Amino acid sequence: MRFSKMLSLVCVVVLVSALLSPxxxxxxxxxxxxxxxxxxxxxxxxxxxxxxxxxxxxxxxxxxxxxxxxxxxxxxxxxxxxxxxxxxxxxxxxxxxxxxxxxxxxxxxxxxxxxxxxxxxxxxxxxxxxxxxxxxxxxxxxxxxxxxxxxxxxxxxxxxxxxxxxxxxxxxxxxxxxxxxxxxxxxxxxxxxxxxxxxxxxxxxxxxxxxxxxxxxxxxxxxxxxxxxxxxxxxxxxxxxxxxxxxxxxxxxxxxxxxxxxxxxxxxxxxxxxxxxxxxxxxxxxxxxxxxxxxxxxxxxxxxxxxxxxxxxxxLTIGFAGTQYDSYFDLLKPQKISYDDFTKTVLKEYKETHAGKANFDDMIPLMKEYFGLEMEGEGRLVLKDFELQELKEAFVQSMSGVKVNVGTIDYLLYGSYDPFTVALTHILNQKAGLGWTTFSxxxxxxxxxxxxxxxxxxxxxxxxxxxxxxxxxxxxxxxxxxxxxx
Ligand SMILES: [Zn+2]
Incomplete structure (x- = not known):
């Protein structure tokens, strides 16, 4: 194709795409x-x-x-x-x-x-x-x-x-x-x-x-x-x-x-x-x-x-130390409920019905049902030992009902939110390759x-x-x- 002909074709393509795009x-x-x-x-x-x-x-x-x-x-x-x-x-x-x-x-x-x-x-x-x-x-x-x-x-x-x-x-x-x-x-x-x-x-x-x-x-x-x-x-x-x-x-x-x-x-x-x-x-x-x-x-x-x-x-950022150069955003899909609804309905009801007899094992089916997190198996949603430890500590904090104050180590972990719920979303988000730096x-x-x-x-x-x-x-x-x- 001659250069001038090619140029006019390019012009037409540019013009047509300009007309088609906003x-x-x-x-x-x-x-x-x-x-x-x-x-x-x-x-x-x-x-x-x-x-x-x-x-x-x-x-x-x-x-x-x-x-x-x-x-x-x-x-x-x-x-x-x-x-x-x-x-x-x-x-x-x-x-x-x-x-x-x-x-x-x-x-x-x-x-x-x-x-x-x-x-x-x-x-x-x-x-x-x-x-x-x-x-x-x-x-x-x-x-x-x-x-x-x-x-x-x-x-x-x-x-x-x-x-x-x-x-x-x-x-x-x-x-x-x-x-x-x-x-x-x-x-x-x-x-x-x-x-x-x-x-x-x-x-x-x-x-x-x-x-x-x-x-x-x-x-x-x-x-x-x-x-x-x-x-x-x-x-x-x-x-x-x-x-x-x-x-x-x-x-x-x-x-x-x-x-x-x-x-x-x-x-x-x-x-x-x-x-x-x-x-x-x-x-x-x-x-x-x-x-x-x-x-x-x-x-x-x-x-x-x-x-x-x-x-x-x-x-919020895209990239987390635990996933290095990879991301697995489809892991967020199994989450069926907002942090807010989980705290104010699911967890609230549990606290009301289990006062004084709260047991972390009761959370296992709830973590699976609402966040897709599993205790055993092969997939990426299976909890690692250190993640399980984090969740258990957050569960104790959550059930204690003690208010977390700004300036404490617990605030860095949970902000002013329910500790167990924040630990759940943090772990799920990190597995997907997303990180957070602040609650503000x-x-x-x-x-x-x-x-x-x-x-x-x-x-x-x-x-x-x-x-x-x-x-x-x-x-x-x-x-x-x-x-x-x-
Ligand atoms: Zn705001």
């Missing part, structure tokens, strides 16, 4: 999705990717978006941020002190991109798999001195005027932990014009005629969050379903919408060092991204999707990926405050000066 369109987006995986750093994205691929899947959509950047996460006062300062940075473009929500280090309110979008005439949706008054969703609508002021945050939710809230319920609706308790927060939210829908049946009946909507699942954990994906039942509403509902409710608005969707429990399970549960949570977030992506495919010139994390949690957050940067209008702006290395600045520029938002909102 590109970053140029104008102002009408439909904007911001996904935040709480505690979802590059290790969480990568470990899940490898595990999904190992099961014959094509990997995570959130890792295959055409733009990919690395985002630093430090807060105003710490290299290792918390979710409220990180959420505030992403939502406002300003650093603040850990624990503060939507306010600067001097407690002055900071306008959020969600509020700016609302001011511009867009509809706004805030979705999360944890409680609606939790740090990350609150960072987009609330302005409070502490992330723990749940009652005040719920009142800010009522005041926001946003169009759709979906996910978990409220932690302190009656203001029992508030210095200024008042009327029930759900009633105040209703008085502010919201219709509240609880559970799948009511959720299925929500239509655009409902006006402003707050929908939450009726089966919630003790923190008013959705159950872990690994523990979900068919009646539970998934983050992907909450996302689809947002599209159904908001998309035909002439000025479009801004939706923030948080996968909040990746963080919680990584605090507890439970990789199998974390993988399922990242997959649930990816399912929600897929819903947005299907919408993007129908509106490629008008849609922007960004997927980031607020920080990494747990110090880390200072690792996170990955940010994007597709759609001006998505190329999310390539490169930048700070979490730059995410808000990029949204302001791309969406043509007009921030009011700091501290000028009430």
């Amino acid at each position: 590109v970053c369109a140029a104008q102002t987006p009408k439909y904007v999705f911001l996904f935040i995986g709480d505690g979802t750093g590059i290790p969480q994205r990568m470990a899940t990717e490898l595990i999904v691929k190992g099961e014959g899947g094509e990997g995570l959509l959130l890792n295959r978006l055409p733009a990919y950047g690395v985002t630093t996460t430090r807060s105003f006062n710490s290299l290792i941020t918390d979710s409220s300062s990180a959420g505030t940075a992403i939502a406002t473009g300003f650093k603040t002190v850990d624990g503060y929500v939507g306010v600067d280090p001097e407690f002055k309110p900071l306008e959020t991109i969600a509020e700016m979008a609302k001011k511009k005439g867009m509809k706004v949706g805030i979705l999360t798999s944890v409680s609606m008054d939790h740090a990350t969703p609150a960072s987009f609508y609330a302005h409070q001195e502490s992330r723990n002021m749940f009652y005040e945050i719920a009142l800010d939710m009522a005041k926001s005027g946003f169009d759709y809230f979906g996910g978990g319920a409220l932690l302190d609706p009656d203001g029992k932990k508030s210095k200024n308790p008042g009327k029930n927060a759900y009633d105040i939210i209703k008085e502010a014009g919201y219709s509240i829908f609880v559970g799948r049946e009511e959720f299925g009946k929500i239509t655009k005629e409902a006006g402003k909507v707050y929908a939450y699942n009726d089966r919630l954990d003790s923190s008013m969050a959705l159950p872990y994906s690994i523990d979900m039942k068919p009646e539970d509403i998934t983050l992907a379903e909450f996302t689809q509902k947002g599209i159904d409710l908001l998309a035909d608005h002439p000025q479009g919408f801004f939706m923030m969707i948080e996968g909040g429990k990746v963080d919680w399970t990584c605090h507890a060092n439970d990789a199998a549960t974390a993988v399922k949570e990242v997959m649930a977030l990816d399912e929600a991204v897929k819903v947005a992506y299907t919408f993007y495919e129908a509106h490629p010139e008008d849609t922007l999707i960004v997927v980031t994390g607020d920080h990494e949690t747990g110090g 957050h880390t200072g690792l940067p996170v990955g940010t990926s994007a597709v759609g209008v001006q998505c190329e702006q999310f390539n490169g290395f930048y700070d979490n405050t730059d995410i808000a600045k990029k949204f302001i520029s791309i969406m043509g938002l007009e921030p009011t000066k700091v501290a000028s909102i009430n």
Whole structure:
């Protein structure tokens, strides 16, 4: 083949593949999705990717978006941020002190991109798999001195005027932990014009005629969050379903919408060092991204999707001394239950029925049933002598009920979690070739990926405050000066 002919063939191939692959369109987006995986750093994205691929899947959509950047996460006062300062940075473009929500280090309110979008005439949706008054969703609508002021945050939710809230319920609706308790927060939210829908049946009946909507699942954990994906039942509403509902409710608005969707429990399970549960949570977030992506495919010139994390949690890494250069991710598959459900149901029931007569041998069938760990045989799930020793010591600690304090050797082993459960997930994760360094957050940067209008702006290395600045520029938002909102 002549060189010029070959060159033109190459050009055609490049052109065709450019037309087929997602590109970053140029104008102002009408439909904007911001996904935040709480505690979802590059290790969480990568470990899940490898595990999904190992099961014959094509990997995570959130890792295959055409733009990919690395985002630093430090807060105003710490290299290792918390979710409220990180959420505030992403939502406002300003650093603040850990624990503060939507306010600067001097407690002055900071306008959020969600509020700016609302001011511009867009509809706004805030979705999360944890409680609606939790740090990350609150960072987009609330302005409070502490992330723990749940009652005040719920009142800010009522005041926001946003169009759709979906996910978990409220932690302190009656203001029992508030210095200024008042009327029930759900009633105040209703008085502010919201219709509240609880559970799948009511959720299925929500239509655009409902006006402003707050929908939450009726089966919630003790923190008013959705159950872990690994523990979900068919009646539970998934983050992907909450996302689809947002599209159904908001998309035909002439000025479009801004939706923030948080996968909040990746963080919680990584605090507890439970990789199998974390993988399922990242997959649930990816399912929600897929819903947005299907919408993007129908509106490629008008849609922007960004997927980031607020920080990494747990110090998860791929590679463990015990497995050297190998990994065996399929070993996570037999785990059938989250650390949380195992502690709060299986182990709790055992403790209640075996007070004073606890015996490690009773755990053998439970370890097999819920985690696939075996006492004898040939496979990699068979416990080695030193692993059995670790489990026996953790079992004694667990049954003693003694609280583990920070600064002790036991804290390094178990954090503030049930010792036996942590020992189980540690051993299973290590057998798979995954390691953890902490029960807290880390200072690792996170990955940010994007597709759609001006998505190329999310390539490169930048700070979490730059995410808000990029949204302001791309969406043509007009921030009011700091501290000028009430
Ligand atoms: Zn956390």
